[in-house]
Ligand SMILES: NCC(=O)CCC(=O)O
């Protein structure tokens with residue numbers, strides 16, 4: 001009768017009765033500072049700080065307050081940031097020319113950040129949507145569809161400008177086909193291929209969870225949506241093909257975005273490409289949801305469990321607005 005319960009191979013609790021044993025049962029799920037990348041929003045106005053209404057504890061910064069903020073975080077162990085530029089006084093036009101003009105806030109900030117934080121890894125998001133008048137991620141044809149050739153050309157130009165200004169990672173989020181090869185080719189042409197890597201937003205879904213981010217950046221399309229270039233949420237097949245395309249074109253790192261609703265895609269991508277470090281973007285909507293769950297102890301608990309699930313599914317690095325809190329939690333644990 002009790003045979004099943006007495007059979008030694010079914011007695012699991014003997015293997016995790018002690019906290020050290022429990023750690024051994026959770027391989028590759030630890031959260032250290034190098035597993036975290038912090039997205040930052042950079043304003044044109046050098047001295048401004050603006051809290052983001054839809055994201056508690058997130059602000060947009062001009063370069064001077066950003067440096068102060070990063071000083072604090074680097075002292076706590078922050079290893080990498082992902083920079084998003086926001087323009088209001090520079091013009092927005094159909095080709096996103098302000099993305100790589102000399103007055104662009106990202107281009108101006110990169111040399112300062114490199115000088116101030118020599119060990120901090122600087123990644124730049126590359127997309128046209130913060131800079132185009134129509135707010136789409138590429139250049140449009142007269143009918144409103146994507147002009148593929150012009151889009152890829154512009155994305156590669158912007159990527160190269162950021163690389164020349166000091167970016168160490170180029171992270172194209174536009175989702176245009178073949179932009180990874182175009183970026184790699186332009187890096188090679190300028191002999192930057194060994195010092196600048198490419199983190200492809202390879203599996204970026206057309207999610208409804210980008211709302212707070214688009215408020216922050218004021219980057220919702222004026223007309224239409226992004227369903228013709230971001231992936232359909234139900235499509236594991238297109239996600240696999242997008243990752244395969246980007247690996248073939250030379251991406252150094254892959255990404256799945258959003259995170260929590262796409263853990264199957266994280267696992268599928270890591271299983272297929274174990275030699276490519278995999279990033280997961282815990283997006284603004286996920287951040288806002290977790291912030292709303294309860295008191296700080298509950299938020300911390302949910303956050304840690306969520307990060308563990310990303311790591312268990314195969315993520316090597318998590319891009320998250322929770323980075324400051326995570327650094328505090330890491331140091332509390334020590
Ligand atoms: N290209 C970057 C994003 O779209 C970020 C989305 C988010 O945090 O919601």
Ligand SMILES: [Zn+2]
Pocket residue numbers: 127128129130136137173174
């Ligand atoms: Zn975009």
Ligand SMILES: [Zn+2]
Pocket residue numbers: 127173
């Ligand atoms: Zn985006």
